[in-house]
Amino acid sequence: MTAITSLAVLPEEMSLARALAAIAPHGVRTGCRLIRDGDETHLLPEEARSLPARQPAMRRASGAARWIAHRLLADIGIHDPIPRAPSGAPVWPDGMTGSLAHDDDMAVAALAEVGDIISLGIDVEPALPLPDDIFALVATSADRMDRSDLHLAGRLLFVAKEAVYKAVYPLDRQVLGYEDIAVDLDARRATTRIGRKLSLVYCTAPRIVVLAFVGGVEV
Numbered sequence: 001m002t003a004i005t006s007l008a009v010l011p012e013e014m015s016l017a018r019a020l021a022a023i024a025p026h027g028v029r030t031g032c033r034l035i036r037d038g039d040e041t042h043l044l045p046e047e048a049r050s051l052p053a054r055q056p057a058m059r060r061a062s063g064a065a066r067w068i069a070h071r072l073l074a075d076i077g078i079h080d081p082i083p084r085a086p087s088g089a090p091v092w093p094d095g096m097t098g099s100l101a102h103d104d105d106m107a108v109a110a111l112a113e114v115g116d117i118i119s120l121g122i123d124v125e126p127a128l129p130l131p132d133d134i135f136a137l138v139a140t141s142a143d144r145m146d147r148s149d150l151h152l153a154g155r156l157l158f159v160a161k162e163a164v165y166k167a168v169y170p171l172d173r174q175v176l177g178y179e180d181i182a183v184d185l186d187a188r189r190a191t192t193r194i195g196r197k198l199s200l201v202y203c204t205a206p207r208i209v210v211l212a213f214v215g216g217v218e219v
């Protein structure tokens with residue numbers, strides 16, 4: 001699948017773009033961008049108005065993620081803005097589904113035409129172990145990660161649950177906690193408390209990114 005990075009591509013962007021392209025399910029377009037000074041200027045006026053007053057770093061991150069998404073949309077001839085709904089969810093042009101995420105340094109985006117893929121969620125985090133206190137909040141006895149890289153399994157679980165939440169919120173309009181999502185990293189599946197089933201794909205280098213999706217066919 002198509003993956004894009006910035007125009008002056010930095011090595012970590014190239015590496016992550018390749019990793020995303022390798023995991024993306026059929027029909028899903030992905031991209032990444034290291035967040036740069038001035039990235040808030042990539043917000044279109046409607047997008048800038050839709051974002052709540054926030055710290056400059058957050059606006060930069062939102063601008064970087066939309067920079068990616070604008071290009072992914074432009075590739076298929078769509079030039080619409082992606083404002084933020086009051087719920088926080090991005091509002092995609094008709095017929096499209098997608099998701100945005102950013103950690104302190106990197107922004108990522110994924111989108112697909114609604115069809116086989118019904119909804120998408122993405123999250124990104126540095127490839128570092130999850131602190132024990134956060135792991136205790138995120139993991140439940142319903143989660144399975146026996147065959148995963150133990151060093152990163154906790155972080156992967158955290159990223160997976162956030163990606164699942166972003167994929168299901170637009171469908172179910174329910175605020176979920178970590179305890180409401182059961183993740184099987186080994187089988188690359190997740191189930192929410194109302195029985196919504198998702199597929200997961202992920203990479204762990206150079207960053208952890210999970211794409212969660214409802215519908216679709218994996219590559």
Ligand SMILES: CC(C)(COP(=O)(O)OP(=O)(O)OC[C@H]1O[C@@H](n2cnc3c(N)ncnc32)[C@H](O)[C@@H]1OP(=O)(O)O)[C@@H](O)C(=O)NCCC(=O)NCCS
Binds near residue numbers: 061062063099165181
């Ligand atoms: C959605 C949420 C998990 C995002 O987490 P985050 O670490 O703050 O931020 P990320 O960088 O990963 O993602 C931010 C993007 O998520 C997207 N997003 C926010 N709320 C969303 C929602 N309800 N549905 C889908 N996507 C959403 C937005 O595109 C946002 O980017 P933007 O601010 O530039 O528009 C968080 O904002 C939230 O709503 N949490 C409440 C529920 C929760 O935390 N449950 C436990 C996890 S399951």
